[in-house]
Amino acid sequence: xxxxxxxxxxxxxxxxxxxxxxxxxxERITLSHGAGGKSTHTLIEAVFLDAFRNPLLExxxxxxxxxxxxxxxxLTTDSYVVSPLFFPGxxxxxxxxxxxxxxxxxxxxxxxxxxxxxxxEEGFPVxxxxxxxxxxxxxxxxxxxxxVTGDTKVVQRGKADGVYLNTAGVGVLxxxxxxxxxxxxxDAVLVSGPIGDHGVTIMLARGELDIDADLxxxxxxxxxxVAGLLAAVPGVRAMRDATRGGVATILNEIAKAAxxxxxxxxxxxxxxxxxxxxxxxxxxxxxxxxxxxxxxVVVDGAQASDALAALRANPLGADxxxxxxxxxxxPGIVLLNTAFGGTRIVxxxxxDPLPRIC
Amino acid sequence: xxxxxxxxxxxxxxxxxxxxxxxxxxERITLSHGAGGKSTHTLIEAVFLDAFRNPLLExxxxxxxxxxxxxxxxLTTDSYVVSPLFFPGxxxxxxxxxxxxxxxxxxxxxxxxxxxxxxxEEGFPVxxxxxxxxxxxxxxxxxxxxxVTGDTKVVQRGKADGVYLNTAGVGVLxxxxxxxxxxxxxDAVLVSGPIGDHGVTIMLARGELDIDADLxxxxxxxxxxVAGLLAAVPGVRAMRDATRGGVATILNEIAKAAxxxxxxxxxxxxxxxxxxxxxxxxxxxxxxxxxxxxxxVVVDGAQASDALAALRANPLGADxxxxxxxxxxxPGIVLLNTAFGGTRIVxxxxxDPLPRIC
Numbered sequence: 001x002x003x004x005x006x007x008x009x010x011x012x013x014x015x016x017x018x019x020x021x022x023x024x025x026x027e028r029i030t031l032s033h034g035a036g037g038k039s040t041h042t043l044i045e046a047v048f049l050d051a052f053r054n055p056l057l058e059x060x061x062x063x064x065x066x067x068x069x070x071x072x073x074x075l076t077t078d079s080y081v082v083s084p085l086f087f088p089g090x091x092x093x094x095x096x097x098x099x100x101x102x103x104x105x106x107x108x109x110x111x112x113x114x115x116x117x118x119x120x121e122e123g124f125p126v127x128x129x130x131x132x133x134x135x136x137x138x139x140x141x142x143x144x145x146x147x148v149t150g151d152t153k154v155v156q157r158g159k160a161d162g163v164y165l166n167t168a169g170v171g172v173l174x175x176x177x178x179x180x181x182x183x184x185x186x187d188a189v190l191v192s193g194p195i196g197d198h199g200v201t202i203m204l205a206r207g208e209l210d211i212d213a214d215l216x217x218x219x220x221x222x223x224x225x226v227a228g229l230l231a232a233v234p235g236v237r238a239m240r241d242a243t244r245g246g247v248a249t250i251l252n253e254i255a256k257a258a259x260x261x262x263x264x265x266x267x268x269x270x271x272x273x274x275x276x277x278x279x280x281x282x283x284x285x286x287x288x289x290x291x292x293x294x295x296x297v298v299v300d301g302a303q304a305s306d307a308l309a310a311l312r313a314n315p316l317g318a319d320x321x322x323x324x325x326x327x328x329x330x331p332g333i334v335l336l337n338t339a340f341g342g343t344r345i346v347x348x349x350x351x352d353p354l355p356r357i358c
Numbered sequence: 359x360x361x362x363x364x365x366x367x368x369x370x371x372x373x374x375x376x377x378x379x380x381x382x383x384x385e386r387i388t389l390s391h392g393a394g395g396k397s398t399h400t401l402i403e404a405v406f407l408d409a410f411r412n413p414l415l416e417x418x419x420x421x422x423x424x425x426x427x428x429x430x431x432x433l434t435t436d437s438y439v440v441s442p443l444f445f446p447g448x449x450x451x452x453x454x455x456x457x458x459x460x461x462x463x464x465x466x467x468x469x470x471x472x473x474x475x476x477x478x479e480e481g482f483p484v485x486x487x488x489x490x491x492x493x494x495x496x497x498x499x500x501x502x503x504x505x506v507t508g509d510t511k512v513v514q515r516g517k518a519d520g521v522y523l524n525t526a527g528v529g530v531l532x533x534x535x536x537x538x539x540x541x542x543x544x545d546a547v548l549v550s551g552p553i554g555d556h557g558v559t560i561m562l563a564r565g566e567l568d569i570d571a572d573l574x575x576x577x578x579x580x581x582x583x584v585a586g587l588l589a590a591v592p593g594v595r596a597m598r599d600a601t602r603g604g605v606a607t608i609l610n611e612i613a614k615a616a617x618x619x620x621x622x623x624x625x626x627x628x629x630x631x632x633x634x635x636x637x638x639x640x641x642x643x644x645x646x647x648x649x650x651x652x653x654x655v656v657v658d659g660a661q662a663s664d665a666l667a668a669l670r671a672n673p674l675g676a677d678x679x680x681x682x683x684x685x686x687x688x689p690g691i692v693l694l695n696t697a698f699g700g701t702r703i704v705x706x707x708x709x710d711p712l713p714r715i716c
Contacts, residue, residue: 024484026484027483027485028480028483028484029478029481029482029483029484030480030512031480031512031514032512033510033512034478034511035512040510043510044508044510047484047488047491048474048508048510051494051495052491052494052495052498052504052508054505054506056504056506056507057504057505057507057508064471064507066470066471066506066528068426068429068431068470068528068530069427069428069530070428071427071428071429071431073528075471075473075506075507075526076473076507077473077474077475077507077508077509077524077526078475078509079475079476079477079509079511079524080511081511081513081517112424112426113433115433115435116406116410117435117436117437117475117524117526119437119439119477119522120387120391120392122386122387122388122389123386123387124386125387126384126385127385129387129405133405133406133409133410134409136409136410137409137410140410146412146415147410147412148414148424148433149414149415149421149433149434149435150410150415150435151435151436151437152391152398152401153392153437153438153439153522154387154388154389154390154391154392154710154713155439155522155714156389156713156714159439159518160517160518160522161513164477164513164518164522166435166437166475166524166526168433168475168524168526170426170431170433170528172427352512355512355514356511356513
């Protein structure tokens with residue numbers, strides 16, 4: 001099949017999907033709608049995309065690409081409702097700064113300016129707010145961004161859970177044309193380090209598992225890691241930070257947007273023993289567990305080892321690995337070659353085993 | 359006093375204020391911290407400004423002014439926690455779109471792109487979410503903006519109040535140099551229409567007052583009103599939309615930022631009878647009651663009638679009025695010439711008589 005045939009095929013499939021309008025079957029919002037998996041995707045398509053439909057929103061990338069004057073910009077937003085607010089390795093403040101920095105970075109933008117919108121619960125200790133804000137300051141400095149505008153609302157006791165925090169971010173695009181829809185058969189799939197640290201850390205911090213583990217959230221800004229990769233590898237197709245829904249969700253988004261098969265090798269995926277152990281207790285595949293400082297990268301297959309070297313050259317990518325490749329068939333599907341020699345489909349997450357992870 | 363002397367004096371005062379570091383005296387967050395008045399100002403200065411201090415945040419205008427490439431941009435954010443979510447004249451959806459459109463417009467920017475961050479409560483009816491999103495769509499179309507990126511989180515039942523909604527916005531600056539710090543003695547102060555409609559509508563919608571009134575929120579996008587004013591009047595110094603804390607808060611911000619006196623005439627301020635009546639029952643001055651489609655404008659005194667004509671030329675400004683003027687003394691103070699011939703100081707709001715108005 002030629003590139004043009006493939007592109008036409010993708011456009012046809014998008015058009016068919018568009019006519020097959022998504023519909024939220026539930027009458028009420030459930031936690032699953034916020035989990036990043038199947039329900040979230042349906043909600044976004046049936047409610048938000050259907051109403052706001054425009055060419056900038058349509059790609060559903062982590063950030064929208066805008067042109068204003070001669071400036072090519074990326075714009076993104078995320079709200080944070082993580083519980084608990086403080087956890088080993090970070091708190092809601094640096095998580096919110098790093099998260100928005102990362103959404104800009106993986107879109108090919110140099111992060112520049114952030115907004116901060118606080119929703120505070122009446123009775124929240126001012127001392128804790130000061131700690132959160134101090135972490136935001138430190139994280140912003142580390143990522144080279146400025147928090148330039150903000151907003152504070154307060155709701156009555158019981159009407160929030162301490163603090164909810166929204167950050168939006170603007171960056172300048174240094175590389176355009178990136179995106180999951182540009183992925184092609186023959187490309188290689190990499191992750192920048194061990195997966196699931198953040199999600200398991202949050203579950204342990206809630207005391208819901210009766211185990212001790214020497215584990216910290218991987219929350220970190222990936223702008224330098226991304227810049228190094230883009231400088232070294234011209235054939236980067238797409239990057240995503242693997243947050244809610246974990247690496248499995250990103251792989252599914254790639255498979256569906258590009259109408260390709262994503263084939264990954266379980267043995268190649270870096271997972272810490274602590275994360276593997278806790279995931280087993282939770283009955284969840286580490287592939288679905290959120291990271292907050294790890295990226296999934298798809299590159300031209302011929303440049304896989306260059307990409308691996310570029311990632312490993314940065315401390316945040318020291319344990320990067322090639323975990324799989326893009327194939328033609330079956331389109332839209334993620335296949336996992338298991339550690340035991342079998343093959344299984346890795347679908348989008350159903351339900352929400354890890355609520356309020358970010 | 360020459361302009362240079364005045365500017366130096368203002369800079370000196372700012373420097374003195376900076377050395378006199380603000381401090382939050384309370385150990386815990388109260389509703390007052392979200393009311394837009396004295397406590398909010400202290401919280402912003404002591405917590406946010408102190409940590410994030412940078413020249414773009416420092417002016418504390420409704421939007422930050424940024425330069426990226428050759429583009430001059432405005433960036434703003436607001437979270438919305440209004441209760442009830444639906445009220446006569448609008449709902450949290452159009453309120454959130456109009457509010458961010460307005461923050462951009464009064465900063466001298468043409469609003470272009472919005473983000474939307476939803477925090478949903480488990481159990482929230484999908485039908486209500488659809489209504490809110492539909493209102494956002496209609497409001498975005500009316501304001502000529504696109505919602506280009508978003509985020510959805512879900513929190514457990516009881517951990518939010520249906521929906522909290524954050525919008526951030528980017529616009530392109532068409533007029534620079536606006537700002538409350540540029541206001542000068544001799545300038546005129548205008549409002550674009552009757553004040554307090556939104557705040558009183560919300561209180562009535564809560565059923566906390568046992569009165570019927572034929573009143574609607576004034577939520578509306580003011581971008582056209584502002585564009586008409588800026589096109590007609592070169593001497594516009596500053597504009598603000600009078601939301602939380604009402605017109606009185608804006609006037610105080612002007613008085614303090616420019617170190618001038620703001621002298622307003624109670625008789626000149628347009629207030630609907632329903633708003634005046636309800637405000638009396640609530641024991642609150644309509645000057646402190648939020649509007650969501652009204653702007654306060656300061657212009658060169660010689661251009662006051664041009665400004666009035668420009669505002670009145672737009673349906674949203676049909677009842678615009680000149681309500682006062684800027685004087686030298688006493689600096690930092692807002693004086694009201696009352697309907698009864700007296701004069702009193704209008705200070706920043708203390709406490710929060712109208713929680714969760716936006």
